[in-house]
Amino acid sequence: MNTARLNVRATPSSNGKYLATLNRGAAIKTLAILDEWLEIEFNRVTAYVFARYVDLVYVSGGYLAQVNVRLLNVRATPNATAALCGQLAIDNQVWVEGQQKDWCQIRFNGNRAYVASRYLQKITATKDSDDNAGRINIADDAEDLPIPIAEHGQKLSRLTPKTILPISGSNEQRSVATVWNRWGGLLGSLSEEKNLEVACSLAILCVESSGKGFEQNNQNRMIIRFENHKFWRYWGKNNPQQYREHFRYRNDKVWLGHEWRGDPDFAWQSFHGQQHKEWQVFEFARQLDEEAAMLSISMGAPQIMGFHFERIGFQSVQEMFAAFSDDIQGQINGLFDFFSPQMLNYLQNLAFIEFAGMYNGSGQKQIYGTKIQKHYEAIVKLMPNQAN
Numbered sequence: 001m002n003t004a005r006l007n008v009r010a011t012p013s014s015n016g017k018y019l020a021t022l023n024r025g026a027a028i029k030t031l032a033i034l035d036e037w038l039e040i041e042f043n044r045v046t047a048y049v050f051a052r053y054v055d056l057v058y059v060s061g062g063y064l065a066q067v068n069v070r071l072l073n074v075r076a077t078p079n080a081t082a083a084l085c086g087q088l089a090i091d092n093q094v095w096v097e098g099q100q101k102d103w104c105q106i107r108f109n110g111n112r113a114y115v116a117s118r119y120l121q122k123i124t125a126t127k128d129s130d131d132n133a134g135r136i137n138i139a140d141d142a143e144d145l146p147i148p149i150a151e152h153g154q155k156l157s158r159l160t161p162k163t164i165l166p167i168s169g170s171n172e173q174r175s176v177a178t179v180w181n182r183w184g185g186l187l188g189s190l191s192e193e194k195n196l197e198v199a200c201s202l203a204i205l206c207v208e209s210s211g212k213g214f215e216q217n218n219q220n221r222m223i224i225r226f227e228n229h230k231f232w233r234y235w236g237k238n239n240p241q242q243y244r245e246h247f248r249y250r251n252d253k254v255w256l257g258h259e260w261r262g263d264p265d266f267a268w269q270s271f272h273g274q275q276h277k278e279w280q281v282f283e284f285a286r287q288l289d290e291e292a293a294m295l296s297i298s299m300g301a302p303q304i305m306g307f308h309f310e311r312i313g314f315q316s317v318q319e320m321f322a323a324f325s326d327d328i329q330g331q332i333n334g335l336f337d338f339f340s341p342q343m344l345n346y347l348q349n350l351a352f353i354e355f356a357g358m359y360n361g362s363g364q365k366q367i368y369g370t371k372i373q374k375h376y377e378a379i380v381k382l383m384p385n386q387a388n
Helices: 127-131 171-193 198-209 228-234 240-246 275-288 290-295 317-326 328-338 341-348 352-359 362-382
Strands: 005-009 018-023 029-034 037-042 045-050 063-067 071-075 084-089 093-096 098-100 103-108 111-116 120-122 224-226 297-299
Touching: 084 171, 084 328, 093 103, 093 120, 171 198, 171 328, 171 362, 198 328, 198 362, 224 275, 228 290, 275 290, 290 297, 290 317, 297 317, 317 328, 341 352, 352 362
Parallel strands: none
Antiparallel strands: 005 018, 005 045, 029 037, 037 045, 063 093, 063 120, 071 084, 071 111, 098 103, 103 111, 224 297
16 A cells, blocks of 8 residues: 555445545455456455555465466466456466466456466475565566467467556556556557557557456456447337337437436436446347447447448458457457558547547547547656657
8 A cells, every 4th residue: 555544445436335444554455456446355355445545566375386388378267268368478477376277366467367277387485486476577588479379279469568567656657557568569569560659559448448358347258338329320220119118319419328228117227337237238239139239339448339340351240249259469459450541640640639539539539539648648657668
């Protein structure tokens, strides 16, 4: 903790039920990072504290282990097809908190994650290893090569960067540091191909989805946003009566006032901002028309709408949905495929509001452009050499 006293709450909100107060120096076990809040274990229950007042360290009661392959996939659940959280390079040292059959549970960027046990070698405790407990140091000589992963034959470019940033400072600095630590390697490679500052692509991902492609607290499903007005376009206008029984939005600003109900007798309810509710609406719409429902959602970390599937190289929206649901690399590749020459020109000239007008729509360009600007400035402060 970096403050004298810190409130513990039952929900991730300043209005959440107060549970207790922690004093400076208290150690807490972090379960997940939820935007501005940390989900923690407190008195055997899940609770929440404001993230900016906690300095994250990687500690555990398990044992220290070393990665023995060039690049090791870190997954959200102990399953070879689970969403990819990032990668660890050869000789990385990690704390193993426990094991589930052939998988080791570790902490990765503050979240619980898993790696295949056969690619870790337990390190005998020494004074040096105790001093370095929980630190993640990417080896300087780790090769930046694609490597075939035996788990299911997939080939992946390196995701994680060689330089790992501390997660501290302002909200924007914490956000960009977290996303950089996860995907900085891949972002750097793709940005270089587009002659783009990596700070720009990093800022966009932070703003679009808080730098996450999958929601750990929603069965690790891809992050989506269901757009009622788009579902009207692709299905509702041909089924107006049935549509109006279940969906509605504002006529003057169609991106606002989104509500739904599963039954005409139920009360209307909003759903944006909570992934389990976004998926509830999406699954309901899929029953009406799966293709139209997929065309009407923004997907993954870059939040690209399904109706752009051809623009980023897919033959169908179902193919895009499958690729974005599979792993984070598919989502990040999609971001760079989505950039038009004009978008790249705006980013190269740091014209973020004009970029947001094309990426997010003219109605919200000021809001999103300003957010991108703030995150860009945060990464420049943390890593000045990344903005050149």
